[in-house]
Amino acid sequence: MNLTTILTLGLLLAIALVALALPIPPVDTDFYIRYQGVRFDGHTDAILGVEVSPDGRRLTSWSKDGTFRLWDARTGKCLSVRRGRLDEVSGYR
Numbered sequence: 038m039n040l041t042t043i044l045t046l047g048l049l050l051a052i053a054l055v056a057l058a059l060p061i062p063p064v065d066t067d068f069y070i071r072y073q074g075v076r077f078d079g080h081t082d083a084i085l086g087v088e089v090s091p092d093g094r095r096l097t098s099w100s101k102d103g104t105f106r107l108w109d110a111r112t113g114k115c116l117s118v119r120r121g122r123l124d125e126v127s128g129y130r
Contacts (some may be wrong), residue, residue: 070098075113079106 070077070087082102089096089110096108107117 068100068102070096070108072096072110075110077106077108077113077115079115079118080104 068080068082068084070084072087072089077096077098080098080100080102082100084098084100087096087098094110095116096110097105098108099105103120105119105121106115108115
């Protein structure tokens, strides 16, 4: 082996050791909303949007899982679940 090969292998080994030492962040498979310190659990895929009612008492969310959810903003309780396309939801702007 020549010097260039040895240096290249040493560099690759150093990079690999650094990569192994770095912490791997946990994968978050939960899909939830956090609003005013309350956590809203229920969607099973990416959340595409959230709207808060004018009085702040309810949240509406829609997700790639094909559901629309109505939430109590104070407790985080899911009040209603509907399935369908965004343009089929009654009352959606």
